[in-house]
Amino acid sequence: MFRKRQSFSVLTCLLISGLLATACGNADKRESGTANNQAGNAAQGQEEILIGVIPAQGGNEMKPGADKLADVLAAKLGRKVTAEVYPDYNGVVEAMGAGKVQMAYLGPLTYVEAHERYGVNAIVTQLIEGKPFYYSYLIAPSDSPYASLEDVVANAGDVRFAFGDINSTSGSLIPGIALKKAGVFKSQQEHQFASVTYTGDHTATALAIQNRQQDVGAIDSAYYNNLVKQGKVDGKKIKKIWQSEELFQYPWAVVNTFSDEDIASIREAMKGIDDPDILGAFGGASGFAEASDEDYAAIRQAAIEDGRLKPKP
Structure with a gap:
């Protein structure tokens, strides 16, 4: 009985080994074929x-x-x-x-x-x-008492200020430099404003100003003007109070x-x-x-x- 069981076990192991070898061989072929196809596509300039x-x-x-x-x-x-x-x-x-x-x-x-x-x-x-140029704007509600960068600086303690994305040129970098030079802003944690918010994009900034959720916002001139043109924000409810130099x-x-x-x-x-x-x-x-x-x-x-x-x- 022991010899029969032993023979059966040996045959089973051999069978499993054979199946594994076949599967591995097929997998190697598939991987090789995929690699060859990728190399061929790359050589033909067909990569996505x-x-x-x-x-x-x-x-x-x-x-x-x-x-x-x-x-x-x-x-x-x-x-x-x-x-x-x-x-x-x-x-x-x-x-x-x-x-x-x-x-x-x-x-x-x-x-x-x-x-x-x-x-x-x-x-x-x-x-x-x-033209390949645009500007950074500061915008405010049309009836806002603030009409210039100087007004914003002078009343910083009452102003809820909105930047766009922190890595935006017109929505963060350029206006941020102007406010730093004026001595009212260093970072979101260190400033003289009532609050500082980063909205994430120019549309969100424009809507925050239109809806009076923020008092002053930094925005890309081209995107702002296009939002007004498309009717996505009401240009009569918003005014420009500052403009940067030309930006490429x-x-x-x-x-x-x-x-x-x-x-x-x-x-x-x-x-x-x-x-x-x-x-x-x-x-x-x-x-x-x-x-x-x-x-x-x-x-x-x-x-x-x-x-x-x-x-x-």
Whole structure:
């Protein structure tokens, strides 16, 4: 009886070993085939491109236009292109650094940070009324007693102040520098205002001012004007009380593995876009134009001044 049981056990082990060897062999073949397919796709330039988009106007507002842009670029490049609007500005920068995003729509500040950290390069920017510039505005309810930056500073203790995203150029960096120079603001925890809030995007800031949830807000001029044009905020209920100097518009940036040919194709495709859904998603743009890293020298200097970037030795 013992010998029969022993024989049965041996046969069972042999059978299991054979099945495992076959399964492993098939898995190796599948993995090898997948790797070969991926290598072949890469060699043919067929790898997918994921575009990361900062939520400058709010994710829901930008997603349809971003998807249409992805379709335009997919047709031009002959490969799959998808777009994702991230929940915050810094998330797009980190996604580029992690290799999850190959092309991104960034604010000027997030661009210079991404360039310094991960070597990404600006290739395209948006135009507003034919020009690649915009401003930081301070806005307030139309009947507000505050009519200037000086009024805001003089009455800081009574002012509920709203920035946009903490990494926004026009919604945080530029107005923040002005308020620091005036001596009423250092950080969200250290300031002379009644309160300091970061709303997360320009639409939220405009609505907070319109609905009197905040007294003064920092906002992108192009996005604000587009919100008024689209009727999403009531321009009669809001007034501009301060304007910065010209800021170079938001860049589209790519990781440094993009070929010159692909960059030229992207530029060509984007300069030909006239779809109102795409243009409207990006601050009511009138079109797109070429850009380069040198265009953001002033923003880089402002980020260094604010302690967000270290000066190069």
